[in-house]
Amino acid sequence: GAGVSQTPSNKVTEKGKYVELRCDPISGHTALYWYRQSLGQGPEFLIYFQGTGAADDSGLPNDRFFAVRPEGSVSTLKIQRTERGDSAVYLCASSLTSGASYNEQFFGPGTRLTVL
Amino acid sequence: QQPVQSPQAVILREGEDAVINCSSSKALYSVHWYRQKHGEAPVFLMILLKGGEQKGHEKISASFNEKKQQSSLYLTASQLSYSGTYFCGTVLPGNQFYFGTGTSLTVIP
Numbered sequence: 713g714a715g716v717s718q719t720p721s722n723k724v725t726e727k728g729k730y731v732e733l734r735c736d737p738i739s740g741h742t743a744l745y746w747y748r749q750s751l752g753q754g755p756e757f758l759i760y761f762q763g764t765g766a767a768d769d770s771g772l773p774n775d776r777f778f779a780v781r782p783e784g785s786v787s788t789l790k791i792q793r794t795e796r797g798d799s800a801v802y803l804c805a806s807s808l809t810s811g812a813s814y815n816e817q818f819f820g821p822g823t824r825l826t827v828l
Numbered sequence: 829q830q831p832v833q834s835p836q837a838v839i840l841r842e843g844e845d846a847v848i849n850c851s852s853s854k855a856l857y858s859v860h861w862y863r864q865k866h867g868e869a870p871v872f873l874m875i876l877l878k879g880g881e882q883k884g885h886e887k888i889s890a891s892f893n894e895k896k897q898q899s900s901l902y903l904t905a906s907q908l909s910y911s912g913t914y915f916c917g918t919v920l921p922g923n924q925f926y927f928g929t930g931t932s933l934t935v936i937p
């Protein structure tokens with residue numbers, strides 16, 4: 713595709729449920745980032761992938777959050793036992809080989825997660 | 829670890845200039861600038877990689893003072909399309925990327 717895509721665009725779930733958010737990066741981009749953005753705040757770093765491996769997952773808030781990128785392309789962010797505080801827009805970004813240090817990040821449109 | 833930006837918000841009339849500052853308590857190896865319009869994803873403006881480097885993008889330019897761990901974004905002759913929230917960002921070892929606190933810019937006719 714031409715850009716980063718994310719699905720679903722909106723997700724409404726109930727407290728305690730499990731959700732999966734998908735990110736499809738730009739073809740050929742090996743670096744992939746997940747961010748969480750709450751209303752009125754800047755994007756908050758969650759996890760960074762270089763290829764298939766999670767190079768840095770220090771931003772994940774707790775063990776309910778997990779992300780995978782099994783084939784080095786599509787990534788899935790998984791949230792277990794969702795809480796109301798998880799409600800936010802989840803953004804995915806991809807960039808060329810060496811990650812954000814020297815390359816611009818291309819962002820997807822985001823998934824708006826609402827936990828009731 | 830989050831860079832601090834100033835001002836938090838600014839309102840300009842079309843054609844006026846503005847400066848947005850970004851300051852970090854940690855060493856900056858590179859500084860990135862993004863603009864985010866309401867309800868949209870951040871869009872890349874520029875990266876500054878070296879201390880003292882300056883770059884330009886249309887009528888938007890930036891400087892990077894590595895010693896002071898600061899960067900400034902300069903918007904000249906502002907246009908209505910410049911409205912949005914501007915974020916600086918920095919990369920820490922390990923490739924964690926931190927966005928700054930953000931500056932809301934509103935350009936009015």
